[in-house]
């Protein structure tokens with residue numbers, strides 16, 4: 310089994326209103342780091358990758374980004390309280406560090422600024 314890390318943040322569930330803690334209970338997995346090793350990555354932590362790394366980590370590139378640009382990606386998470394899944398978070402990475410991880414709803418305006426979306430994404 311390939312290794313991964315967890316992206317962690319306090320996230321409020323849009324279904325039940327419970328705020329999930331910033332720990333792996335939200336099951337937001339990522340393989341962006343080449344040396345992923347089950348670490349919890351949160352706001353302020355370093356996270357560096359290039360476009361090829363992202364493709365190999367099973368992200369779909371919606372649009373390319375410039376080296377000096379902040380990268381926005383969408384990952385899915387699940388609520389540890391109501392077990393609702395198919396929830397989405399926008400992760401912003403700036404200068405090789407995680408700047409924000411926020412609960413979001415999928416909508417066209419969001420997709421206009423997002424560069425990467427994880428493999429689970431679909432419109433159904």
Ligand SMILES: [Zn+2]
Nearest residue numbers: 322325388391
């Ligand atoms: Zn919930």
